[in-house]
Amino acid sequence: xxxxxxxxxxxxxxxxxxxxxxxxxxxxxxxxxxxxxxxxxxxxxxxxxxxxxxxxxxxxxxxxxxxxxxxxxxxxxxxxxxxxxxxxxxxxxxxxxxxxxxx
Amino acid sequence: xxxxxxxxxxxxxxxxxxxxxxxxxxxxxxxxxxxxxxxxxxxxxxxxxxxxxxxxxxxxxxxxxxxxxxxxxxxxxxxxxxxxxxxxxxxxxxxxxxxxxxxxxxxxxxxxxxxxxxxxxxxxxxxxxxxxxxxxxxxxxxxxxxxxxxxxxxxxxxxxxxxxxxxxxxxx
Amino acid sequence: xxxxxxxxxxxxxxxxxxxxxxxxxxxxxxxxxxxxxxxxxxxxxxxxxxxxxxxxxxxxxxxxxxxxxxxxxxxxxxxxxxxxxxxxxxxxxxxxxxxxxxxxxxxxxxxxxxxxxxxxxxxxxxxxxxxxxxxxxxxxxxxxxxxxxxxxxxxxxxxxxxxxxxxxxxxxxxxxxxxxxxxxxxxxxxxxxxxxxxxxxxxxxxxxxxxxxxxxxxxxxxxxxxxxxxxxxxxxxxxxxxxxxxxxxxxxxxxxxxxxxxxxxxxxxxxxxxxxxxxxxxxxxxxxxxxxxxxxxxxxxxxxxxxxxxxxxxxxxxxxxxxxxxxxxxxxxxxxxxxxxxxxxxxxxxxxxxxxxxxxxxxxxxxxxxxxxxxxxxxxxxxxxxxxxxxxxxxxxxxxxxxxxxxxxxxxxxxxxxxxxxxxxxxxxxxxxxxxxxxxxxxxxxxxxxxxxxxxxxxxxxxxxxxxxxxxxxxxxxxxxxxxxxxxxxxxxxxxxxxxxxxxxxxxxxxxxxxxxxxxxxxxxxxxxxxxxxxxxxxxxxxxxxxxxxxxxxxxxxxxxxxxxxxxxxxxxxxxxxxxxxxxxxxxxxxxxxxxxxxxxxxxxxxxxxxxxxxxxxxxxxxxxxxxxx
Numbered sequence: 065x066x067x068x069x070x071x072x073x074x075x076x077x078x079x080x081x082x083x084x085x086x087x088x089x090x091x092x093x094x095x096x097x098x099x100x101x102x103x104x105x106x107x108x109x110x111x112x113x114x115x116x117x118x119x120x121x122x123x124x125x126x127x128x129x130x131x132x133x134x135x136x137x138x139x140x141x142x143x144x145x146x147x148x149x150x151x152x153x154x155x156x157x158x159x160x161x162x163x164x165x166x167x
Numbered sequence: 168x169x170x171x172x173x174x175x176x177x178x179x180x181x182x183x184x185x186x187x188x189x190x191x192x193x194x195x196x197x198x199x200x201x202x203x204x205x206x207x208x209x210x211x212x213x214x215x216x217x218x219x220x221x222x223x224x225x226x227x228x229x230x231x232x233x234x235x236x237x238x239x240x241x242x243x244x245x246x247x248x249x250x251x252x253x254x255x256x257x258x259x260x261x262x263x264x265x266x267x268x269x270x271x272x273x274x275x276x277x278x279x280x281x282x283x284x285x286x287x288x289x290x291x292x293x294x295x296x297x298x299x300x301x302x303x304x305x306x307x308x309x310x311x312x313x314x315x316x317x318x319x320x321x322x323x324x325x326x327x328x329x330x331x332x333x334x335x336x337x338x339x
Numbered sequence: 340x341x342x343x344x345x346x347x348x349x350x351x352x353x354x355x356x357x358x359x360x361x362x363x364x365x366x367x368x369x370x371x372x373x374x375x376x377x378x379x380x381x382x383x384x385x386x387x388x389x390x391x392x393x394x395x396x397x398x399x400x401x402x403x404x405x406x407x408x409x410x411x412x413x414x415x416x417x418x419x420x421x422x423x424x425x426x427x428x429x430x431x432x433x434x435x436x437x438x439x440x441x442x443x444x445x446x447x448x449x450x451x452x453x454x455x456x457x458x459x460x461x462x463x464x465x466x467x468x469x470x471x472x473x474x475x476x477x478x479x480x481x482x483x484x485x486x487x488x489x490x491x492x493x494x495x496x497x498x499x500x501x502x503x504x505x506x507x508x509x510x511x512x513x514x515x516x517x518x519x520x521x522x523x524x525x526x527x528x529x530x531x532x533x534x535x536x537x538x539x540x541x542x543x544x545x546x547x548x549x550x551x552x553x554x555x556x557x558x559x560x561x562x563x564x565x566x567x568x569x570x571x572x573x574x575x576x577x578x579x580x581x582x583x584x585x586x587x588x589x590x591x592x593x594x595x596x597x598x599x600x601x602x603x604x605x606x607x608x609x610x611x612x613x614x615x616x617x618x619x620x621x622x623x624x625x626x627x628x629x630x631x632x633x634x635x636x637x638x639x640x641x642x643x644x645x646x647x648x649x650x651x652x653x654x655x656x657x658x659x660x661x662x663x664x665x666x667x668x669x670x671x672x673x674x675x676x677x678x679x680x681x682x683x684x685x686x687x688x689x690x691x692x693x694x695x696x697x698x699x700x701x702x703x704x705x706x707x708x709x710x711x712x713x714x715x716x717x718x719x720x721x722x723x724x725x726x727x728x729x730x731x732x733x734x735x736x737x738x739x740x741x742x743x744x745x746x747x748x749x750x751x752x753x754x755x756x757x758x759x760x761x762x763x764x765x766x767x768x769x770x771x772x773x774x775x776x777x778x779x780x781x782x783x784x785x786x787x788x789x790x791x792x793x794x795x796x797x798x799x800x801x802x803x804x805x806x807x808x809x810x811x812x813x814x815x816x817x818x819x820x821x822x823x824x825x826x827x828x829x830x831x832x833x834x835x836x837x838x839x840x841x842x843x844x845x846x847x848x849x850x851x852x853x854x855x856x857x858x859x860x861x862x863x864x865x866x867x868x869x870x871x872x873x874x875x876x877x878x879x880x881x882x883x884x885x886x887x888x889x890x891x892x893x894x895x896x897x898x899x900x901x902x903x904x905x906x907x908x909x910x911x912x913x914x915x916x917x918x919x920x921x922x923x924x925x926x927x928x929x930x931x932x933x934x935x936x937x938x939x940x941x942x943x944x945x946x947x948x949x950x951x952x953x954x955x956x957x958x959x960x961x962x963x964x965x966x967x968x969x
Contacts, residue, residue: 085183104183138317
């Protein structure tokens, strides 16, 4: 157990980071920034896992963090490829151009 | 120590906020890097050096670089002349403050003198490795398959895109 | 022979069935035979059964024939059963006899009409229903007959349905009598709820044991039954339909709206007399309604131009006499008057039919005239009819019945001098208007020449009906003639006797003189005004009060207008306001709400990427909030 840093502080920080990332995803119109904010969110969740792992004193937190990292990497790769496609199709990165799911 | 953690956390948070609010993509990216570095610092404080190393190497190192490549490729900021941004010193304030703080912390943490005061439990990479090859073996395999899928997908998607064109349709 | 009782109503129903199903395929003569023969056989059977009844009356002077139990629900077991007692015998004989004659008449009257078979089908349905009504032992069966005759009245008034006016008159008749029928139905509910049975004799026996005389329950039951009677018999306040009902063919007017259906109310009150005896207030009401109606109708008849409308108001007035008698406790006198009235009123209507057809559908009496030489048989029979209606002393049956009513009203504890004066005044007016009709139609210069004389099929019934109109009175002559009281003795076995106050000696004679004066005086007045000095009458009519009075009486004292303004127009306006039904609005509102929500939720499908992201985020936040809070 790690008495030096209470687990709540870490989780609070993770939560705040997550919220910030979420705000970015929702507020920005440019796809690049949306992806970037998404990265912040994923990072925040990784932070939460590591904090929890340190709290319990096991390696599981870091292991989860590794997996999250792997997921993030794959997601970024595919996401950026899609972004390139988007740019190719709509000559810009305006998310509002992707309105084809109109009900 | 609490104080260290708080300051680092503040840096991470503020730089994240700055990331989402910048209009210039490269600036946002760089603020993001600062944030990631801070989070890495936090990992180190928490006694997870392996995670800290991975955060810096993979996240800040690979993923952000990927972003940079894409932004460069698409030349998003073509309309904005960077010289203008360069000239204004007010563009420097934010990053300087943040990074200075971070630097101070790093120096403080790594300075040989103050280390012993940390009564923390460090989970070394050895334990992480044992865990990975033990109970979480399946997860590792799945993660690797995921990475493979991502790789193939990214390659396949990008393969068919023609040369990048800007808003006027001219080749970049 | 009594067990052939069921044949009497069954035969006309079979005739209806045959004519309704096959009428269009039958020839004229076949349809005529199918229409008249069953009623003739009914009449014969009725005659035979009545003769046997009179000769050897069964125990208790009543014979019941139960065909089947109609309903069996809990304690409610009405049966399809017929009761034969003196009252129903009188009714059955009159109905079958008069119906038969009118149907014979109709074979000739309706000969040129396309709906020949339909006419006879409806008439037979009517006769069957009327017979069920008078023979019913159970109030529910009576109600069945009641509704049946109401239906036939509607069908037959609107027989020439292609004219919208006729359809409207039929509709009006049906609606107004429906109000009475509703009252009747509620009365039935009340009686059943309180007494547990609808069998008439049984109910009356229980009522006299369980109900307190004059109690609210008895008054309510009697009042509701009275409401039904008033509707069917065209008395105040539901009398407005009868003059318009003359839109139907003349035989219909003769049979339904003179001789039989309109007397159903009188029969009902007489049949359920115990309920009225237990509610003296209501019985007095009957008398008041009768007296008021007879005056209103009499004065209205005095100014009419249409020959059938005059006779319609006359019917209304005469039924008022019957109601007056019933209200005064003179049950038997009312039935006696009914019997005589059926004969002479049918006679008058059939005569009117002859005149109308001879003059090519002319109804206005002022366009007629001088028919004395042209239609001799009609002239003499019509004279007999009018005389009977005016109660010309001694020689006519109408005199004996009307005089009996007046006498008993005077002598009755429930009657009194006021009602007597009303009756007397009514008698005077009756003579005036009936002979006004007679003189104007048959005397003077002929305005329209008769093209063809009537066939025997139409004139013979006239003659046949004239006979009982004259001699019918002989069965019941006043006491001071020393004659046997055949009628009252016979009917007295079914209806309570008349409880007279002991009058001062010689009152009878004085009353007799008064009524003679009334009837003869009326004839003389009519003679003066319309034959000798028509100028005087015209001057009277042209004066301002005369003109006002004329308009007032012509409109039947304005009842139509009053009902229109008070009831019809608000109701029509209400239904127009509710044209888009209120309840419809509720269901349509639900549909609208759903559609609105659909539209609202449709907005969320904007297709915008960021909108969807926001939606996901919002949903997540809400759920987390719920988890935290709850």
